Amino acid sequence: EPEVTQTPSHQVTQMGQEVILRCVPISNHLYFYWYRQILGQKVEFLVSFYNNEISEKSEIFDDQFSVERPDGSNFTLKIRSTKLEDSAMYFCASSPSWTLPRLAGKFYEQYFGPGTRLTVT
Amino acid sequence: QKEVEQDPGPLSVPEGAIVSLNCTYSNSAFQYFMWYRQYSRKGPELLMYTYSSGNKEDGRFTAQVDKSSKYISLFIRDSQPSDSATYLCAMREETSGSRLTFGEGTQLTVNP
Numbered sequence: 661e662p663e664v665t666q667t668p669s670h671q672v673t674q675m676g677q678e679v680i681l682r683c684v685p686i687s688n689h690l691y692f693y694w695y696r697q698i699l700g701q702k703v704e705f706l707v708s709f710y711n712n713e714i715s716e717k718s719e720i721f722d723d724q725f726s727v728e729r730p731d732g733s734n735f736t737l738k739i740r741s742t743k744l745e746d747s748a749m750y751f752c753a754s755s756p757s758w759t760l761p762r763l764a765g766k767f768y769e770q771y772f773g774p775g776t777r778l779t780v781t
Numbered sequence: 782q783k784e785v786e787q788d789p790g791p792l793s794v795p796e797g798a799i800v801s802l803n804c805t806y807s808n809s810a811f812q813y814f815m816w817y818r819q820y821s822r823k824g825p826e827l828l829m830y831t832y833s834s835g836n837k838e839d840g841r842f843t844a845q846v847d848k849s850s851k852y853i854s855l856f857i858r859d860s861q862p863s864d865s866a867t868y869l870c871a872m873r874e875e876t877s878g879s880r881l882t883f884g885e886g887t888q889l890t891v892n893p
Contacts, residue, residue, distance in 0.1 A: 664824070691879065702785075703825065703869065703883040716880055751824050755879065770881065772817075772824030 662686045664773035666752050672779045673742055681737045681776045683752030692735045693753040693770060694727065696720070703751065709735065742780045749775040782807050787870055787884030796893050800857040804870035804884045807851065811872040811882070814846050816855045819867045819886065828868075829855070860891045 665684045673679050685692050694706040708715040709727050726738045735754075739746055753770040787804045794800055802816075813832055817825035829844045831837045831853075837844045843856040853872075857864055870884040 693879070695881075702885045703871075703881075705880045705882070708879060718880070753824075768879075769827045769830075770879065772826070774822065774824050 664752055664754055664771050666750075666773040666776050668776060669774070670777045670779070672781065675744060675780055676741050679739050679742055679778065681739075681750050681752075681778070683735045683737075683754075683773055684733050685735055685752065685754030686756075686771055687733070689754035689756050689771075691715070691755040691757065691770075692727075692729070693755070694737045695751045695753065695772075696748040697751065697775075698745075698748040706737070739778075742778075744780050747778055747780045749777050751775045784808050785870065785872060785882050785884045788887055789885045791888040791890065793890045793892060794860055796860060796862060796891055798860050798891070800855075800860050800864070800889060800891075802855040802857075802868050802870075802887050802889070804853050805851055806853070806872060808872070808874070808882070809851070810874040812875040813873045814844070814853050815871040815873075815881070816842075816844055817869040817871055817883075819869060821866075825869055825871075860889075862891050862893050865890045 667682045692709045695703050697703045705718050707717040707721045707727055724740045728736050752773045755768050755770045757768045785806045815830040816828045818828050819825045829839055831844050831846050834846050834848045841858045845854040867886040867888045869886045871881045873881055
């Protein structure tokens, strides 16, 4: 069964350093997402991406964050200058569509990867 | 007030028990309601979704939505040790694209 993969599983970095988290979405999916989960807190939406541009972003996704689909398979999240508070589990997700189920006649699920644990020291 | 509230537990039940998991929400624009299951060191996995108010059943799982009370529930019948996981409620609006808003998650342990 196809699945979303993420690398690395755990990344340790020093405050102020740049990190790139990598995701390989499911191959025929068109919509890509990043969420994060700070330890003990809820999963929070960061950004959605379609057709090589950001569709929607949350207030968390400030100028320190960027996303890119550098080739036909990878989807990356870059944090330019990491802060201690960026320590979290970062989940990538993909979906074949985001069309409203009521219009499409079916529900398009977001499939989540296993996550990358980012530790900023 | 938080947009979505969920009792984090932990919840521990004996095998075979009926489990009730709940979320409340404040955003009236939420129209789609989902339950995800998350095992340790894994990403969330969709269990069930419902649109608008009502009940939906899938095997041992029943999802219930009461929009008038802004309250959703997931019932697990005949719970099994393999059901031990964290259960996350998630919601989305009709028109804001596909952003999911999650609850905190409830950690469930089913003891054999």
